Amino acid sequence: MTVQAAPSVSAQFPIRFTGDPRAYWRLLVRGAVLLMLTLGIYRFWLITDIRSYLLANTEVAGDSLEYSGTAIELLTGFLIAVAILLPVYVAFFLAALDLGPLGQISGVAGFALLFALGQYAVYRARRYRLSRTLYRGLRFHQEGSALRYALCAVLWWGAVIITLGLALPWKESRLERFKMRHTFYGDLPGRFEGRGLSLFLRGLPLWLMVMLPLALAASAIAQALDPEAVSDVLARGGDDMLARLDAINPELVAALGFAIAATSLSVALTLLLWPAFQALRLRWWASGLRFGPLTLRSHLSTVSVYGAYLRFVGYVLLFLLALALGAVPLLAALGYLLQDGDVSILREAAAALLGLGGYVVAMLGLATLYRATVMLALWRLTVETLALDGLDAVAQVRAAGRAASPVGEGLADVLHVGGV
Amino acid sequence: MTIGPGVFYDGLTSARHDVAVELDQTALRVTDAQGRVLAQWPYAELESLSAPDRLLRLGRRHSKLLARLEVRDPALIAAIDERAEGIDRTGALARRQRGGVIAWTLAATASLVLVAWFGVPVIAEKLAPLIPAGLERKLGAAVDMQTRAMLDTRNAGAGFECGHAANERTGRAAFDKLIARLAPQAGLPIPPQPFVVRRPEANAIALPGGSIYVFEGLIDKAQSPDELAGVIAHEMGHLAHRDGTRSVLQGAGLSFLFGMLLGDFVGGGAVVLAARTVLQSSYTRDIEAAADAYAVDLMNRVGGDARALAAILTRIGGATEPGMKILMDHPDTRLRASIITARARGATGAPLIDARDWAALKRICG
Numbered sequence: 001m002t003v004q005a006a007p008s009v010s011a012q013f014p015i016r017f018t019g020d021p022r023a024y025w026r027l028l029v030r031g032a033v034l035l036m037l038t039l040g041i042y043r044f045w046l047i048t049d050i051r052s053y054l055l056a057n058t059e060v061a062g063d064s065l066e067y068s069g070t071a072i073e074l075l076t077g078f079l080i081a082v083a084i085l086l087p088v089y090v091a092f093f094l095a096a097l098d099l100g101p102l103g104q105i106s107g108v109a110g111f112a113l114l115f116a117l118g119q120y121a122v123y124r125a126r127r128y129r130l131s132r133t134l135y136r137g138l139r140f141h142q143e144g145s146a147l148r149y150a151l152c153a154v155l156w157w158g159a160v161i162i163t164l165g166l167a168l169p170w171k172e173s174r175l176e177r178f179k180m181r182h183t184f185y186g187d188l189p190g191r192f193e194g195r196g197l198s199l200f201l202r203g204l205p206l207w208l209m210v211m212l213p214l215a216l217a218a219s220a221i222a223q224a225l226d227p228e229a230v231s232d233v234l235a236r237g238g239d240d241m242l243a244r245l246d247a248i249n250p251e252l253v254a255a256l257g258f259a260i261a262a263t264s265l266s267v268a269l270t271l272l273l274w275p276a277f278q279a280l281r282l283r284w285w286a287s288g289l290r291f292g293p294l295t296l297r298s299h300l301s302t303v304s305v306y307g308a309y310l311r312f313v314g315y316v317l318l319f320l321l322a323l324a325l326g327a328v329p330l331l332a333a334l335g336y337l338l339q340d341g342d343v344s345i346l347r348e349a350a351a352a353l354l355g356l357g358g359y360v361v362a363m364l365g366l367a368t369l370y371r372a373t374v375m376l377a378l379w380r381l382t383v384e385t386l387a388l389d390g391l392d393a394v395a396q397v398r399a400a401g402r403a404a405s406p407v408g409e410g411l412a413d414v415l416h417v418g419g420v
Numbered sequence: 421m422t423i424g425p426g427v428f429y430d431g432l433t434s435a436r437h438d439v440a441v442e443l444d445q446t447a448l449r450v451t452d453a454q455g456r457v458l459a460q461w462p463y464a465e466l467e468s469l470s471a472p473d474r475l476l477r478l479g480r481r482h483s484k485l486l487a488r489l490e491v492r493d494p495a496l497i498a499a500i501d502e503r504a505e506g507i508d509r510t511g512a513l514a515r516r517q518r519g520g521v522i523a524w525t526l527a528a529t530a531s532l533v534l535v536a537w538f539g540v541p542v543i544a545e546k547l548a549p550l551i552p553a554g555l556e557r558k559l560g561a562a563v564d565m566q567t568r569a570m571l572d573t574r575n576a577g578a579g580f581e582c583g584h585a586a587n588e589r590t591g592r593a594a595f596d597k598l599i600a601r602l603a604p605q606a607g608l609p610i611p612p613q614p615f616v617v618r619r620p621e622a623n624a625i626a627l628p629g630g631s632i633y634v635f636e637g638l639i640d641k642a643q644s645p646d647e648l649a650g651v652i653a654h655e656m657g658h659l660a661h662r663d664g665t666r667s668v669l670q671g672a673g674l675s676f677l678f679g680m681l682l683g684d685f686v687g688g689g690a691v692v693l694a695a696r697t698v699l700q701s702s703y704t705r706d707i708e709a710a711a712d713a714y715a716v717d718l719m720n721r722v723g724g725d726a727r728a729l730a731a732i733l734t735r736i737g738g739a740t741e742p743g744m745k746i747l748m749d750h751p752d753t754r755l756r757a758s759i760i761t762a763r764a765r766g767a768t769g770a771p772l773i774d775a776r777d778w779a780a781l782k783r784i785c786g
Contacts, residue, residue, distance in 0.1 A: 018472050038525040039533075040685040045521055052470040063427075063436070064472050066488075071521070082680055093672070094555075136436065137429030137488045186434060349698075356694050363687025397434040399486070414680065 013299075014388050017380040018064070019057030021372070027053060028372050032364040036357075044074040050371075055133060058383050061391055069132035069406075074413075077128070077406030081121075081414045084407075088117075112154070118417040119153035120146045123179075124408020125418060130183060131404040136394075141401025144182030146408070152178060165207060170196035176285065185291050186397035194288025202280055206273050213266040217259035224255035279305040282382055293390040300385045308377035315369045323362055330358050424496030426450065428458055431485035441491060443499055448478075450489060459487060463504040476500065476509070529682070536677045536695070541703050544669035548662045553610070556665055560629015563664065567627060571619055582616040582636060582785035591784030592616075594777035598649055601772045605721045606656045614652065616784050622736045626655035628664025636785045642732060645772045645781075649722075650715055650729025657714030663707050670703050708750050709759070716763040724772050726764030730757035 031046035048071040055065040092110050123146040130140040156171035173196035180192035229248040233241055246253045279302040286298035337351040412418035426441040428450050437458060442449040448466065450459040461480045469488070471477035476497045478489040491497055501509045508514065572580040583592030599614055606612075610630045619635040626632045632655045634648075642648040658664065674696050683692035712729075719726035737753030750756070773781070 020473070023473075034522060034525070035685040036687075038529045039682040039691060040688050041525045041529055041682070042522075043685055045518075045525075056470045056472050059472070063490075064475070066477065067470050068486075086676070086680075134486060134488075136434040137431040137486045138434050139486065352694065352698070356690060359690050360687040363690075364685070367686035395435055399432050413684065416684075 012387055013384060014061045014391060015383045015386050016059040017057055017384055018059055019053060019376075019380075021376065024053055024376055025372050028368045032368045036360050036364055044071040044078070047071075047074065051129075054376075054379055058379075060135065061388075061394070063136055066134040067132055068134055069128070073128075073406040074409055077408070077410030078413050079410070080407050081410030085411070085414050114415065115157070116150045116154045117411070118415045120150035121408055121411035121415055122153075122417055123149040124404075125412040126179065126408075127404040128406050128409050131401060135185065138186040138397060138399050139401050139403070140183065140185050141404070142179070142183050144178070149175075149178055164211070166200075169199035169203060172196070172199065172281070172285070173288075176288065180289065184400060185394075187400040188292040188294070188393065188397045191290040192288045193290055194284050199281070199284045202284070203277065206277055206280075209273065210266055210269050213262040213269070217262035217266075220255040220258050220262075221252070224249070224251035226252065275305045275309045276302055278378070282378065286382060286386060291393070293393045295389045297387045297389070298382065298385055299387060300381055304381050305378070308374050308381065311377070312370060312373040315373055316366065319365055319369060323365070327358065330354060422499065424491065424493045424499075426493075426496070427490040428452070429488045429490075430458060431483075431487035439489075441489065441496060441500075443503060448489075448500065448504075459489070461489075464506070466500075466504045466506055468507045468509075476507075478507075481506075532677055532682055533695075536674060536699055540670055540673040540677070540699070541666075541706065544666045544673060544703075547669050548666040551662075551665050551669075556610075556662075557629050559665065559668065560627055560631065563627050564629060564631050567625070567631075567633070571617065571633070576618065580617055582618060585786060588784055588786055590780040591782070594773055594781040595784055597777055598645060598773050598781065599652070601722055601724075602649060602653055602656065602718065606653075606660065606718055608656060608659050609662070610659065612656060612659060618785055624651050624655050626658040626664070628662070628668070630659060632656070632659070638736075639782060639784060641736060644728055645778050646719070646725040646728035646767065647732040648781075649724050649772050650719055650726060651732060653715035653718040654711050654729065656718065657711035658707070660714060661707070661710060663711065666707070667704070671700065674699055705751050709756075712756055712760055713763065716760055720765045722772070723767065723769040725767035727761050727766065730760040730764070733757055733760075 027046075027049050031042065031049065034042040035046065048067075048069060051069065052067045055067040058065050095110075123144075127142040127146075130142045133140045153175060156167070156174060159167040160171050173192070173194050176192040176194065180190040183190035226249045230245065230252065233244050233248060242253070279300055282305075283298045283300045286296055286300070289296045334351050334354055337347045337354070409418060422443045424441050426439050428437040428439045429435075430437070437452050439450045439452050439458060442451065447460050447462045449457060450461075451457050459480075461478070465481045465483075467479050467481050469477045469479050471490070474492060474494075476491045478491070478500070480487060491500065497509060501507050506513075568580070574580075578584065582588055583595065595614070595616060599612070603612060608630075612626075612632055613630050614632040614634060616634045616636065616639065620637045621635050622637040622641040624632065624634045624638055632652065634652065634655075638651060639648065642651075678692045678695045678699075683689065683695075715729055716726040719729065733753055734757050737750075737756075
């Protein structure tokens, strides 16, 4: 009787990604077309397909992961979430009718409440996803109170906003520690050992490069601004505002010009440094994960991440070219439909539909390109550069945890904080 | 082939078992290296799970344990495929299931769009009378405050209304007389509160809760009391049909359908916006047509000349209106005028207010 030998894997990097990119493209393109035709209803099937593909093709020490979730579960979770949130939205609307001080606060309070609800949903959605991730016949699972997580997240996000982003490393480490402390593979408990300080030190140069032009812009305006003169000009309004502003407060106009240039530089730097930041954060996060005696270390290279983004940009340019070529017959059709002055309503409808269709195709196309290039590449690069130490522990884990309900995913979907 | 190698996970621990898979008559048997039977799964209960391409990952349906059997040998996979109905490596079964899903989702989308097109106005119409008066008054007060803030761009406050200054009071009295000719016959659920305000546009609006704002520009353009009365009667029509509340309900219904249920994908925001705009305009066109009909009937009842409404609409509206027909929230002016004229009965009896009052009314804003 023959037994099956385990396929050989590299000793240092025991994770392999075996997916065929063409299959992924086909999956995404079909999904995009159906998303458009079903006005979004198809998304539950698309998300399930994507997760199945990514997990099934990730092979850890010879055995691939498995996604056991179904689209019907996601749909059910969504419908339940709609039933839960609809009264909340109605209550907001009715509260807004009671004007006065309560009404003023309700806008801000409403936003904060929805944000907290979103974080609650994110935690519960993660619980669903983990419990549907299987390895060697055992589930991952997540415990812990979503409410506590939501409060934690709201406080830390507040800190991030107040410090203009400087507190982000500590927010990440704190929230990851919370999540991983309550994450298990079978009965193997998880931990997070990444330190906020190390992410901060590595990310500080990037932050400075982006923030410095903005700070210079702000100080230039502050020095040149004459508040009384400006408020006077604004109050009177009119078309020649800029000219009058120039007469009264000429340094301000020059400062505004400088500020616009500096802000553009800041935006350009953000775009250029984004892949570096992504690589930095992924590397730091993956290197901090632990499961019992199992440790992970990421060797993700920043250059490879830049490569992924550059491929994306290349595809986008090609796509835009194709769109421009495709727009010619589209515009011709629109022109024909709307030519004579008094056009029937049916023709108007056809024209509007064509225009709208063109826009949606463009947006979905860009999103699909992003998923197929950047997101797939980041997944593959991250898993294939993960060094695992203490893998023997994985062979003796016992089953634990139950399947979690998909309501969390549904809530995240309705609140638009859900991800793939 | 009836026997081959496989890998088995029993779902209790993560230990990997290299096993032999035997295909019996009705079931599949998994034995380990020591000859122990680890599992026996009937073919009818086999299901194929998400796995990489060249791997067949089998599980047992309705099992509490997440036991998995993984087979890589192509011949063995083919043999299992043959015996088990639920397993189909050619993909035909999966394609049929996916086809069903696609058909179902397309049908669901179509029916939700139809509900938005037809169902929402009907439901709003049925629900509007059920809204308690207190809530409608609150809504009215809120909308009133916001509307005033929007219209009163110079922050004139009380001076925004015409009819309070010494030289305007006779105008206000004449205006009240005109209203008094219309209101008793109007049969409104809530008493109307009409104001004339200093806005140059030739327009009038009615808000839920009963406020009617007549703009100075309309008074200037009106050439007879019947014309002004016709427009006011149209606005009263909105109040009688509770159109303000209905619009709010329709807006909420549309918001729910296109927003919460549909449109959640990249680029979907534009679709949602377009759908809501188009549908909202079409609902509003119907509402305006109904208000026109009400105005004509009211003018007929009080003995005024409803054709004057057609006249002033044509004068204000102009020959051709700019903008796409789909987005217009009023029906085409010529169409309105012809419908109104057909339904009107012509003036009977005394004019609504006499010439002196009319002259005073024309000067209501000083």
